[in-house]
Amino acid sequence: MNRRKGFGFTIVATILGFMLAIQFQTIQEPEIRDTRDTWEIRGDLLNELQSQSKLVKEIRSIEENIAGYKTELTSSKGQVLKETLEELKQEAGLTEVKGPGIVLTISPVPEAIVLGEKVNNLSPELLKRLINELNMYDAEHISVNGQRVINTTVIRDINGETKIDGYPLTEYPIEIKVIAEDAAKLRDRLKVSESIEEFFIDNLEVDISSQPGLVTIPAYKELIRIRHMEPALMSEKGGNT
Numbered sequence: 001m002n003r004r005k006g007f008g009f010t011i012v013a014t015i016l017g018f019m020l021a022i023q024f025q026t027i028q029e030p031e032i033r034d035t036r037d038t039w040e041i042r043g044d045l046l047n048e049l050q051s052q053s054k055l056v057k058e059i060r061s062i063e064e065n066i067a068g069y070k071t072e073l074t075s076s077k078g079q080v081l082k083e084t085l086e087e088l089k090q091e092a093g094l095t096e097v098k099g100p101g102i103v104l105t106i107s108p109v110p111e112a113i114v115l116g117e118k119v120n121n122l123s124p125e126l127l128k129r130l131i132n133e134l135n136m137y138d139a140e141h142i143s144v145n146g147q148r149v150i151n152t153t154v155i156r157d158i159n160g161e162t163k164i165d166g167y168p169l170t171e172y173p174i175e176i177k178v179i180a181e182d183a184a185k186l187r188d189r190l191k192v193s194e195s196i197e198e199f200f201i202d203n204l205e206v207d208i209s210s211q212p213g214l215v216t217i218p219a220y221k222e223l224i225r226i227r228h229m230e231p232a233l234m235s236e237k238g239g240n241t
Helices: 002-028 038-092 110-114 124-136 183-191 194-202
Strands: 097-108 139-144 147-149 155-158 161-164 174-180 204-208 213-217
Touching: 097 139, 097 183, 124 139, 124 155, 124 161, 124 183, 124 194, 139 213, 174 183, 174 213, 183 204, 194 204
Parallel strands: none
Antiparallel strands: 097 174, 097 204, 097 213, 139 147, 139 174, 155 161
8 A cells, every 4th residue: 555655656656757847848938929020020120121111212223224214125226226317318418518629610712702612511421521530530419500410310402401310401501510529630630531531622722720629519309219119028927028
């Protein structure tokens, strides 16, 4: 009987010791709680909000930069197209141009007038030969009596009158303006040109400006008609047909 009581006491004591040990451990390692006061929490929240605001600003800045790059790319493409269009218009003679050049003046020979000799109208052949020679000597832009000479310019005799794109060249003097990159070289070549000498046959002379200077040539005034051209047909995939 005493053994049973001793055994029971031992079990009870063991259980009590275990419970005391658990309670002691709980006291030694209390649950971690947020001990910050309200102001500290508000301060931390404010810092988080400021960080978030900073990130939003950075994101907006990046988006604005991207939009700016897209706009710049679009505008640069447009600028390139605009510049290309202006270059093409200038090459086609549709814009007024200024540059170094010379002026040629065609007029009757004074001696022929004094002697009463007949002064012929400027023939289309002589004018076309002179223009071809100017082009051969690297002329960039040419005008005849204010009429711009382009690739489609027509010079011909109509009812006994020489006309350039329909404008008559019957009154003297006739002025030809020429722009060239090396105007001095062009002038020197014309001085010894055979086509210049041939004007004397028709009692005409060509006076060449003594020194190259700034020359202004007007734009082509008429409508340029394009013939024998059709738009190219493209495949649906964008490839060549």
